[in-house]
Amino acid sequence: xxxxxxxxxxxxxxxKARIPNVEVARQMDMAPSAVLERIRKLERQGIIxxxxxxLNPDQFNRRLIAFVTVxxxxxxxxxxxxxxxxxxxxxxxxxxxxxxxxxxxxxRVADNGDLYRFLQEKIILMAxxxxxxxxxxxxxxxxxxxxxxxxxTVEQRN
Amino acid sequence: xxxxxxxxxxxxxxxKARIPNVEVARQMDMAPSAVLERIRKLERQGIIxxxxxxLNPDQFNRRLIAFVTVxxxxxxxxxxxxxxxxxxxxxxxxxxxxxxxxxxxxxRVADNGDLYRFLQEKIILMAxxxxxxxxxxxxxxxxxxxxxxxxxTVEQRN
DNA sequence: ATTTATAATGAATAACATTCACATGTTCTG
DNA sequence: CAGAACATGTGAATGTTATTCATTATAAAT
Numbered sequence: 001x002x003x004x005x006x007x008x009x010x011x012x013x014x015x016k017a018r019i020p021n022v023e024v025a026r027q028m029d030m031a032p033s034a035v036l037e038r039i040r041k042l043e044r045q046g047i048i049x050x051x052x053x054x055l056n057p058d059q060f061n062r063r064l065i066a067f068v069t070v071x072x073x074x075x076x077x078x079x080x081x082x083x084x085x086x087x088x089x090x091x092x093x094x095x096x097x098x099x100x101x102x103x104x105x106x107x108r109v110a111d112n113g114d115l116y117r118f119l120q121e122k123i124i125l126m127a128x129x130x131x132x133x134x135x136x137x138x139x140x141x142x143x144x145x146x147x148x149x150x151x152x153t154v155e156q157r158n
Numbered sequence: 159x160x161x162x163x164x165x166x167x168x169x170x171x172x173x174k175a176r177i178p179n180v181e182v183a184r185q186m187d188m189a190p191s192a193v194l195e196r197i198r199k200l201e202r203q204g205i206i207x208x209x210x211x212x213l214n215p216d217q218f219n220r221r222l223i224a225f226v227t228v229x230x231x232x233x234x235x236x237x238x239x240x241x242x243x244x245x246x247x248x249x250x251x252x253x254x255x256x257x258x259x260x261x262x263x264x265x266r267v268a269d270n271g272d273l274y275r276f277l278q279e280k281i282i283l284m285a286x287x288x289x290x291x292x293x294x295x296x297x298x299x300x301x302x303x304x305x306x307x308x309x310x311t312v313e314q315r316n
Numbered sequence: 317a318t319t320t321a322t323a324a325t326g327a328a329t330a331a332c333a334t335t336c337a338c339a340t341g342t343t344c345t346g
Numbered sequence: 347c348a349g350a351a352c353a354t355g356t357g358a359a360t361g362t363t364a365t366t367c368a369t370t371a372t373a374a375a376t
Contacts, residue, residue, distance in 0.1 A: 052303060093301045144250055
């Protein structure tokens with residue numbers, strides 16, 4: 001479905017998405033119009049979902065990452081909890097995970113005080129939330145949304 | 159440090175980063191040259207870290223997300239484990255977290271079989287790895303790298 | 317061999333990026 | 347308070363890029 005030419009285009013864009021189309025074409029050794037058409041097609045097919053700017057969290061007072069597992073009892077909740085969590089500004093990821101009726105939240109806040117207030121005011125008080133367990137990130141070695149595009153020896157793409 | 163004008167530019171770019179500069183200028187009601195200069199400055203200051211394309215994981219055989227906590231004993235490791243994990247294709251995030259000498263990995267693979275092989279071959283076999291606990295994601299409600307830029311009532315930016 | 321579908325090229329033109337001279341406004345300082 | 351220093355905006359000019367489209371090439375299907 002995705003051929004090597006498109007794959008190479010995606011690799012280039014994954015490296016730096018806000019470069020001119022002509023530049024992609026140059027790196028590909030192809031006509032700009034051909035590259036443009038392919039990118040459009042990838043967008044239409046939903047292979048490319050969008051383009052994001054990556055901001056430095058330190059500059060926006062979001063130095064601290066925490067992972068919070070939230071045990072819930074949805075029967076006691078007054079509203080669906082997944083969408084509720086998803087709507088919170090401090091939360092970047094909401095996953096419903098295997099285990100004991102559990103959500104896993106990735107949270108970004110300024111500092112410990114902020115984290116405390118966030119949990120108290122926005123999580124623990126919610127009807128249906130039974131208890132939480134918070135894991136603080138001390139150091140991040142890698143944090144990316146990139147997907148591996150080149151196939152390693154064992155893997156195949158479809 | 160970051161004024162409202164830049165903030166609005168970042169909001170626009172956070173929504174869709176690969177749009178022409180002129181379009182940003184139109185939405186801002188400013189001259190394109192002024193917008194360009196501001197974006198350049200934000201890049202120079204490291205406030206903008208880069209631009210990424212967001213790919214659809216389903217289309218690349220990465221339907222399954224798992225979070226893996228890895229208990230380690232770095233003394234028994236033959237190499238630093240953080241960088242080792244970070245180098246693995248399947249891993250999107252590597253955090254060293256509070257708790258019992260623990261790494262938290264966010265892993266993206268095709269399916270259960272893939273996850274099993276990944277853990278067996280690339281994690282559990284590593285010297286220094288004591289044991290792991292894997293949590294599978296059943297459903298994802300939200301997954302973004304966006305930072306909240308508008309200030310809510312209580313918060314402030316610096 | 318011919319049809320059909322898919323995708324590349326290259327030329328033409330519209331749109332955009334980029335630079336720069338100049339204007340405006342703010343802050344700092346003597 | 348004047349005016350220097352700085353930051354940031356505008357608008358025009360120019361070079362670059364995006365986009366469209368007619369045409370050609372390639373590959374698979376009948």
